[in-house]
Amino acid sequence: MDRNTGEKRRQWGRPLLLLAGALLGFVLLAGPVASQPLRPQMLAAGGGAYAPPSDALSDTERAAIEAMLRANIARLTAEGRLAPAAPSRVTLGWPLAQRAGLADPGYHAVTGFMDHNPNYANQLLDYACGGRTYDTGGGYNHQGTDFYLWPFAWNKMAAGDVAVVAAADGVIIGRREGNSDQSCNFNSNSWNAVYVRHADGSVAWYGHLKRDSVTTKGVGDTVAAGETLGLVGSSGNSTGPHLHFELYDDGQLTDPYAGSCNALDGGGWWMAQRPYYDSAVNKLTTSTAPVDWGACPQPDLTFEVQQFQPGDSITFSTYYRDQLSTQTSLYRLRAPDGSIYAQWSHNSPATYSLSYWWWTYHFPEGVPTGTWRFEVAFEQQTASHNFYVGAPSTVTTTATATPTATPTATPSPSATATATITGTPPTPTATATGTPPTPTATATTAPQPPGWSLFIPIAR
Numbered sequence: 001m002d003r004n005t006g007e008k009r010r011q012w013g014r015p016l017l018l019l020a021g022a023l024l025g026f027v028l029l030a031g032p033v034a035s036q037p038l039r040p041q042m043l044a045a046g047g048g049a050y051a052p053p054s055d056a057l058s059d060t061e062r063a064a065i066e067a068m069l070r071a072n073i074a075r076l077t078a079e080g081r082l083a084p085a086a087p088s089r090v091t092l093g094w095p096l097a098q099r100a101g102l103a104d105p106g107y108h109a110v111t112g113f114m115d116h117n118p119n120y121a122n123q124l125l126d127y128a129c130g131g132r133t134y135d136t137g138g139g140y141n142h143q144g145t146d147f148y149l150w151p152f153a154w155n156k157m158a159a160g161d162v163a164v165v166a167a168a169d170g171v172i173i174g175r176r177e178g179n180s181d182q183s184c185n186f187n188s189n190s191w192n193a194v195y196v197r198h199a200d201g202s203v204a205w206y207g208h209l210k211r212d213s214v215t216t217k218g219v220g221d222t223v224a225a226g227e228t229l230g231l232v233g234s235s236g237n238s239t240g241p242h243l244h245f246e247l248y249d250d251g252q253l254t255d256p257y258a259g260s261c262n263a264l265d266g267g268g269w270w271m272a273q274r275p276y277y278d279s280a281v282n283k284l285t286t287s288t289a290p291v292d293w294g295a296c297p298q299p300d301l302t303f304e305v306q307q308f309q310p311g312d313s314i315t316f317s318t319y320y321r322d323q324l325s326t327q328t329s330l331y332r333l334r335a336p337d338g339s340i341y342a343q344w345s346h347n348s349p350a351t352y353s354l355s356y357w358w359w360t361y362h363f364p365e366g367v368p369t370g371t372w373r374f375e376v377a378f379e380q381q382t383a384s385h386n387f388y389v390g391a392p393s394t395v396t397t398t399a400t401a402t403p404t405a406t407p408t409a410t411p412s413p414s415a416t417a418t419a420t421i422t423g424t425p426p427t428p429t430a431t432a433t434g435t436p437p438t439p440t441a442t443a444t445t446a447p448q449p450p451g452w453s454l455f456i457p458i459a460r
Contacts, residue, residue: 038364040333040342043313046290047357049350052111052148053240055208056140056186061237065174069195069203072173072219081220082171085201091271092167092256093225095206095245096147096232102161105383106282109321110274111242111353112146114255116262127255127262128276132353143253144205144246149232150282150354151291151319155299157181157210157241162232164206164243166223170196173203177214181233184240184296191236191244194229202254205246206230208238240296277351279327281378283319284385290315290358306387311365314387317358318376323348330377331359336370336389363389 057065076082098107115133117125118141124131135141149156156162174195183189192209210233217223234241247254247269258268259276285304292301308314318329325348335341348355369390376383 038366040361040363040367043360043362044290045357045359047317048355049352050151050293050354050356052109052353053146053153053234053238053242054112054134054142055146055236055238055242055244056136057143057237058188061190065193065195065205069174073197076171076173076220079220082173082197083199086199088200089266089269090168090198090200090202092204092247092269093165093271095165095167095204095243097163097165097226097228099159099161099163104283105381106280106321107149107156107162109148109150109282109354110145110278111148112142113257114144114253115141116255117141125261127257127259129259129261130276132276144207144244145255145257146242146244147232148240148242148354150321151356152300152302153241154294154297155302157231157233158299160210160213160231163228164194164209164230164232166196166225166227166229167204167245168196168198168225170198170204170223172215172217172219172221172223173197174219175214175217177209177211179211179235181209181211181235182297183208183234183236183238186237186239189236191238192230192233193236196223196229201250203248205244205248207244207246208235208242209233210241211235234297277322277324279322279324279379280320280381281318281329281376281383282321283317284374284376284383285315285317285319286374286385286387287315287317288313290360291317291356308363308387308389310363310367310369310389312389313360313362315358315360316374317356318383319356320348320352320354320378322351322353323355324351325349327379329357332373332375332377334373334375335368336372337368341372 073082096108098104110132113126113128113133115124115135116127117123117135120135120139120141121137122135124133124135126133133142149162172194174193176190176193179190179192181192191207192211192214193205193207194209194214196204196206198204206229209230213231213233215223215227215229223229232241232243238244247256254269255262256269257273258264285302286306286308287303288305289303291303294300303315316331316333318331327347329346330343331346332343333341342361344359346357348357367389370388372387372389374385374387
């Protein structure tokens with residue numbers, strides 16, 4: 001029986017917005033004085049969580065893959081092209097690599113770990129005893145790790161922004177290529193994939209690759225750790241662009257992550273296992289409007305712009321992975337002279353695997369011209385994005401991540417990260433950060449994302 005029967009499908013491509021029109025928040029407008037430029041006026045704000053992708057392999061397809069791999073291993077062994085398994089266990093490197101020139105602070109999120117609970121549906125257990133995995137009503141329990149492209153997954157896939165690379169040295173024991181890579185819903189399509197056997201006999205599966213991107217190396221050829229195997233795609237039974245990674249040890253499916261609910265002799269398989277919640281800013285943008293999420297598999301409309309003029313309205317957006325409700329982001333706009341022109345803070349109302357937040361400000365005619373910087377301080381790192389007001393300036397890197405201290409993980413294995421919003425978000429309490437200037441214009445209101453703190457222009 002196909003395990004997809006009865007699937008409670010995730011709605012791919014539909015962001016889950018948090019409407020905040022009734023939430024507390026307002027902007028103080030200060031009149032111009034000799035030592036202080038005109039202040040920006042906030043016009044609108046929004047954002048929320050985004051539904052991650054999911055996948056499944058039917059019993060029939062999995063059996064066919066396993067039979068193909070057994071046959072290839074037997075043939076390569078008979079030909080003397082596969083050495084006997086070594087006793088020492090291999091360690092795994094990161095299976096993704098961003099293309100040269102992609103300057104965003106991040107490009108991925110882990111949106112599903114392996115499900116260790118054999119029951120279903122919605123009976124979930126990941127390696128850390130949390131629920132960051134999924135199953136289906138038809139009996140499929142997620143059998144690998146999903147690495148999703150975030151944000152703008154279809155844009156990244158089309159541009160070839162993220163490669164799938166070998167996590168360890170090995171020999172290709174199987175490959176599939178030529179299948180459609182535009183899957184948006186569960187289906188019976190085959191995926192594009194590469195299967196690599198390591199020196200210790202373990203085998204890694206790399207699935208859902210982009211069509212026409214799979215390595216031209218054939219079965220029996222060797223690959224080195226970090227070597228490109230293909231590009232992230234959405235081929236096969238998938239609802240969006242991501243890498244589905246599976247690991248087999250001695251023929252048995254194995255979760256490479258070590259945790260309370262997955263005790264492993266010798267610890268995890270990763271050279272450096274990342275935290276359960278790998279919280280970070282993935283991207284900052286300036287734009288003429290908030291993102292318009294495209295209908296799968298169409299690209300998202302980002303409206304990104306770096307050049308503006310005095311009098312323009314500018315939308316500032318931040319895209320997060322593993323954002324926890326306990327984490328505070330401090331946003332700053334720095335003027336061309338480096339001074340803080342404005343700042344505000346924000347907390348997500350809940351924990352989300354994928355989230356984004358935006359604010360639109362009108363910049364008055366009298367603002368300084370030159371190179372500005374949009375900054376977000378989050379989890380002891382500061383990400384920044386340059387934009388320009390007035391005459392064009394020499395463009396430098398537009399998005400960087402500059403550590404200000406060693407990142408501190410905040411894993412909470414007992415909590416369940418979710419990409420859906422349930423219940424009513426808590427109403428935030430507006431708190432001032434600093435002493436507001438005396439307003440000489442009427443205060444105006446604008447809808448605020450939950451967790452937003454009062455916008456305070458910083459006097460100079």
